[in-house]
Amino acid sequence: MQVKNIEKWVLENWHMEATLTPLVGEFDLNFRVKIASGDYILKIMAADCTAEFMQMQIDILNHLRNKIDFIPHIIPTQNAQDYVKIDDRFLWMISAFDGKLYADCLAKPLSLVAQIGTKLAQLDIAMQGFHSPALSRSIKWDLSNASWIAESIQSLEPNKQARVTNIIEAYHQTNQILESLPKQAIHNDLNDYNILVLNNKNGQQDVSGYIDFGDLITAPKICNIAICAAYLMLDVDNPLAYLSQFVSAYHAHNPLSETEIKLIWRLALMRLAVSVTNSAMMKLEKPDDAYVSISENAAWRMIDEAQKYDDQFVSAKLLHACGFKINDNAERLGQWMVKNKFHPLFDMDLSEAPIFDFSVIGKDAPSNAKKPDMVEFQQIIDSAAKHGQPSLGCYAEPRIIYAGEAFFSGATQHQARDRRSVHIAIDIFLPAGTPLKAPYPATVHSASIQDTAFDYGGLVTLKHITDTGQTFYTLYGHLAWAEVKALKVGQVIKAGETFAKLGDYDENGTWPPHVHFQLGLTGWHGADWPGVVSPDDLDVWKTIYPDPAPLLNLAPGHATSSIRDRNVELTRRKAWSGANLSLTYDQPLLLQRGYQCQMYDEWGRTYLDAFNNVPHVGHAHPRLAKVAARQMQMLNTNTRYLHQAQSDYAEAMLAKMPAHIDTLFFVNSASEATELAMRMAREYSGAKNTIVCEAGYHGNTLTAIELSEYKFNGKGGKGAQDWVHVVPIPDGYRGEFKNDDPDAGAKYAKYTRAIIDELAAKGEKLAAFITESFPSVGGQIIPPQGYLKAVFEMTRQAGGIAIADEVQTGLGRLGDYFWGFEQQDAVPDMILLGKPIGNGHPIGILATTRQIADRFANGMEFFSTFGGSTLSCTIGLEVLKIIEEEKLQDNAKTIGTHILNALQKMQNHCPSIGDVRGLGLFIGVEMIAPDGSPCQARADYIANQMAQKRILIGTDGPHHNILKLRAPLVFSQQDADFLLLHIEKIFKQVENLNW
Numbered sequence: 005m006q007v008k009n010i011e012k013w014v015l016e017n018w019h020m021e022a023t024l025t026p027l028v029g030e031f032d033l034n035f036r037v038k039i040a041s042g043d044y045i046l047k048i049m050a051a052d053c054t055a056e057f058m059q060m061q062i063d064i065l066n067h068l069r070n071k072i073d074f075i076p077h078i079i080p081t082q083n084a085q086d087y088v089k090i091d092d093r094f095l096w097m098i099s100a101f102d103g104k105l106y107a108d109c110l111a112k113p114l115s116l117v118a119q120i121g122t123k124l125a126q127l128d129i130a131m132q133g134f135h136s137p138a139l140s141r142s143i144k145w146d147l148s149n150a151s152w153i154a155e156s157i158q159s160l161e162p163n164k165q166a167r168v169t170n171i172i173e174a175y176h177q178t179n180q181i182l183e184s185l186p187k188q189a190i191h192n193d194l195n196d197y198n199i200l201v202l203n204n205k206n207g208q209q210d211v212s213g214y215i216d217f218g219d220l221i222t223a224p225k226i227c228n229i230a231i232c233a234a235y236l237m238l239d240v241d242n243p244l245a246y247l248s249q250f251v252s253a254y255h256a257h258n259p260l261s262e263t264e265i266k267l268i269w270r271l272a273l274m275r276l277a278v279s280v281t282n283s284a285m286m287k288l289e290k291p292d293d294a295y296v297s298i299s300e301n302a303a304w305r306m307i308d309e310a311q312k313y314d315d316q317f318v319s320a321k322l323l324h325a326c327g328f329k330i331n332d333n334a335e336r337l338g339q340w341m342v343k344n345k346f347h348p349l350f351d352m353d354l355s356e357a358p359i360f361d362f363s364v365i366g367k368d369a370p371s372n373a374k375k376p377d378m379v380e381f382q383q384i385i386d387s388a389a390k391h392g393q394p395s396l397g398c399y400a401e402p403r404i405i406y407a408g409e410a411f412f413s414g415a416t417q418h419q420a421r422d423r424r425s426v427h428i429a430i431d432i433f434l435p436a437g438t439p440l441k442a443p444y445p446a447t448v449h450s451a452s453i454q455d456t457a458f459d460y461g462g463l464v465t466l467k468h469i470t471d472t473g474q475t476f477y478t479l480y481g482h483l484a485w486a487e488v489k490a491l492k493v494g495q496v497i498k499a500g501e502t503f504a505k506l507g508d509y510d511e512n513g514t515w516p517p518h519v520h521f522q523l524g525l526t527g528w529h530g531a532d533w534p535g536v537v538s539p540d541d542l543d544v545w546k547t548i549y550p551d552p553a554p555l556l557n558l559a560p561g562h563a564t565s566s567i568r569d570r571n572v573e574l575t576r577r578k579a580w581s582g583a584n585l586s587l588t589y590d591q592p593l594l595l596q597r598g599y600q601c602q603m604y605d606e607w608g609r610t611y612l613d614a615f616n617n618v619p620h621v622g623h624a625h626p627r628l629a630k631v632a633a634r635q636m637q638m639l640n641t642n643t644r645y646l647h648q649a650q651s652d653y654a655e656a657m658l659a660k661m662p663a664h665i666d667t668l669f670f671v672n673s674a675s676e677a678t679e680l681a682m683r684m685a686r687e688y689s690g691a692k693n694t695i696v697c698e699a700g701y702h703g704n705t706l707t708a709i710e711l712s713e714y715k716f717n718g719k720g721g722k723g724a725q726d727w728v729h730v731v732p733i734p735d736g737y738r739g740e741f742k743n744d745d746p747d748a749g750a751k752y753a754k755y756t757r758a759i760i761d762e763l764a765a766k767g768e769k770l771a772a773f774i775t776e777s778f779p780s781v782g783g784q785i786i787p788p789q790g791y792l793k794a795v796f797e798m799t800r801q802a803g804g805i806a807i808a809d810e811v812q813t814g815l816g817r818l819g820d821y822f823w824g825f826e827q828q829d830a831v832p833d834m835i836l837l838g839k840p841i842g843n844g845h846p847i848g849i850l851a852t853t854r855q856i857a858d859r860f861a862n863g864m865e866f867f868s869t870f871g872g873s874t875l876s877c878t879i880g881l882e883v884l885k886i887i888e889e890e891k892l893q894d895n896a897k898t899i900g901t902h903i904l905n906a907l908q909k910m911q912n913h914c915p916s917i918g919d920v921r922g923l924g925l926f927i928g929v930e931m932i933a934p935d936g937s938p939c940q941a942r943a944d945y946i947a948n949q950m951a952q953k954r955i956l957i958g959t960d961g962p963h964h965n966i967l968k969l970r971a972p973l974v975f976s977q978q979d980a981d982f983l984l985l986h987i988e989k990i991f992k993q994v995e996n997l998n999w
């Protein structure tokens with residue numbers, strides 16, 4: 005069929021002079037019809053299409069037309085006909101939606117998935133009552149009759165057949181239930197190519213249309229839901245989060261029964277099985293037709309991923325998301341347990357036993373968050389109770405001790421990926437060999453040895469039936485092997501009968517001896533109950549594995565962890581804080597611990613910190629914790645007394661500076677150093693005029709704000725004081741003179757010359773020029789060569805002092821240079837330091853020449869109570885030693901270069917990256933709009949998406965469009981690769997968002 009002919013038919017019948025572009029489709033021919041007034045879709049039905057089927061297509065769209073607005077409507081011909089028949093083919097035209105296919109959206113936020121669920125519910129409601137004789141067709145895509153694939157399984161590659169067979173078996177178990185459900189007309193093919201998505205004004209995505217009613221049939225509506233669900237789960241990081249968001253949104257608008265919800269997972273997998281089987285068959289028939297295998301690879305990936313999930317848990321999660329109880333017996337069993345007395349597991353009363361707090365910041369949490377030390381763990385346990393006396397570990401407790409590979413999910417080896425962290429049992433610590441007794445009459449449900457490190461070791465589950473006929477289960481982990489091996493499944497155990505003993509390290513998975521005692525309301529998991537679960541699913545798990553305290557004759561909640569609640573903390577903070585104390589991220593983080601480049605939230609979720617430059621040598625460095633604690637035990641006083649720590653630190657810091665900088669003043673912060681710098685400059689020069697750099701930032705005090713163009717010309721700023729003179733930021737990417745201009749440095753410096761000349765012409769003098777050596781707040785700018793040297797020289801010649809704010813650039817961050825001014829071959833008269841020099845402890849330093857310091861010594865005492873305290877100097881010195889001994893400057897160079905190179909490669913295929921710049925671990929990525937203008941929305945999106953992946957980066961710059969990476973200097977190659985893996989994916993998403 006020639007496009008020319010079709011265009012002629014369109015002209016004849018619709019009076020449209022149009023260009024046609026073919027679209028994909030399985031059977032019918034579809035064309036996009038473009039005319040001046042808009043776009044339409046022309047559909048040419050397959051040759052075997054009956055009039056009855058054609059009419060059904062028309063009838064359904066007319067049926068829906070006044071009910072919902074997200075389906076196409078029919079464009080009648082000039083003769084007011086819904087369709088025409090030409091050469092035995094039916095032709096008809098429908099409206100086209102703006103937007104792109106959901107399949108093509110790289111960003112698929114959960115909010116969009118919820119909208120898809122809501123709209124599908126609305127569609128299903130609108131479809132009710134629609135009848136057509138053509139509905140009772142038999143088609144291969146009928147999920148209520150999908151067993152046919154069992155006969156076609158040979159079309160699949162042999163190594164893949166078993167996976168599909170398993171899905172078919174699970175599907176067969178649903179047959180009877182499916183048959184009993186009411187039927188209605190359903191769309192039956194709401195796959196990711198039949199959903200259209202449009203960006204709204206806020207940069208968010210909305211569902212604009214559902215298309216293609218060609219597979220319409222009569223079937224239970226749950227089939228419609230499962231089909232859509234199958235495609236929503238393709239190639240997303242957390243398919244279950246997508247599934248439950250979608251199903252719960254649907255349920256909120258068109259309620260589902262428990263029976264229906266329990267079918268969804270199996271039906272969705274069956275749809276994928278139908279899809280891959282169909283693709284395999286069609287490929288044999290039409291090897292060159294790409295459409296037949298359009299979703300095949302993604303479907304296989306999901307089929308593989310699905311093997312990791314327990315289908316009963318998935319159903320539980322969906323039921324929970326829709327507000328159903330997961331276990332009807334839970335309440336009655338709970339009441340029964342509270343009323344009953346049970347035989348003690350160890351013939352001991354546990355009510356007075358010490359309770360550990362192993363939670364993230366609990367008093368008994370390990371000191372090394374990344375690699376917990378089992379010897380320390382044992383010492384904590386030994387110190388809690390007398391030998392032979394029990395101590396308890398809590399239920400629902402988030403613990404960072406679960407650092408082994410087995411607790412991580414997701415493809416990469418990195419700590420910051422998803423991790424099971426919440427202990428869902430009670431631990432009872434007692435010596436190895438202590439006999440263990442059954443709390444209630446039981447039969448052995450399972451007895452096994454799980455012998456990998458950090459697993460259960462000897463493991464027993466018991467099945468119990470209450471005197472009221474309800475069943476429950478108990479699990480005992482970390483047992484000695486001999487007794488476990490002697491148990492037989494089904495063996496009867498009396499209440500109080502010894503059936504096992506606590507195992508030692510070598511038999512219990514390498515833990516300090518204890519029993520992990522878990523209560524299960526279902527026997528779902530056989531022997532393999534998860535004892536530690538993801539915090540994201542904790543609510544669901546708690547309904548399956550409730551608090552076992554009553555079985556230990558303890559009050560419910562007696563040994564349950566209580567942790568900080570993020571929302572409570574948010575409310576508390578709002579109550580006391582000023583409104584301009586801001587929080588980062590759309591969903592603020594409650595961070596509780598750190599170690600090296602990792603931070604941990606209240607649930608033990610790990611974040612990779614690639615943003616915070618204060619923890620220069622890494623979060624919670626043990627050497628700093630040690631020297632700080634020791635100094636606090638000894639003495640912490642001020643500079644009015646002699647202490648060797650002051651000179652040790654001062655000498656070590658000065659040794660890192662140019663020789664003419666020989667005098668130090670200790671203060672508490674960089675803001676205070678800036679403040680002091682201005683006092684000194686004015687004293688030295690007898691002037692007040694100060695030159696500052698555009699977009700510069702030097703602190704939060706009154707004078708520091710008056711020197712910070714970023715602030716005084718930013719939101720809420722009051723503009724420049726008459727003594728403050730601003731020069732342009734020497735930005736070789738966005739500024740007036742570009743990186744490829746060899747004279748850019750000199751040209752930018754001319755702005756300083758002009759100000760000095762102007763002042764001189766007015767007979768005024770200059771006090772200082774202050775700048776960040778590399779404007780960091782201004783967007784990680786490296787000035788063109790020669791710039792800083794020139795402006796510092798000009799300043800000196802004019803009688804002012806040249807001040808280098810090295811807060812963000814100093815201390816080895818740049819890799820090749822210890823200070824930023826070195827890269828510029830520039831010599832400052834004064835250096836201001838803060839933030840990283842104390843690694844989190846507040847220290848500020850002003851370093852200058854003896855001459856300037858002497859001029860300042862005018863008789864008035866200089867004193868800062870805490871500046872140069874014994875503690876500060878001890879910490880500052882240790883930071884310098886760590887940088888040296890751990891070779892962190894070298895690390896900044898190696899890892900920084902690796903990241904910069906990779907980002908520069910990404911820039912080649914991501915037009916929204918305008919510039920990648922940096923040195924060492926001082927890195928900026930400038931995000932731009934298609935017209936090259938700064939694009940804050942893209943930078944914000946990336947930073948927020950990275951936070952979703954638990955990687956912290958920042959945004960900065962005068963237009964807030966620069967991604968800012970300035971990780972602690974201990975950032976490893978593995979950390980860098982994890983960051984790069986995710987940022988690349990997000991850059992690709994951004995290319996797809998047309999903001």
Ligand SMILES: Cc1ncc(COP(=O)(O)O)c(C=O)c1O
Nearest residue numbers: 673674675701702703776811838
């Ligand atoms: C370049 C620069 N100078 C000075 C300061 C002020 O430091 P502080 O807030 O520690 O006083 C900062 C803080 O962000 C800074 O980035």
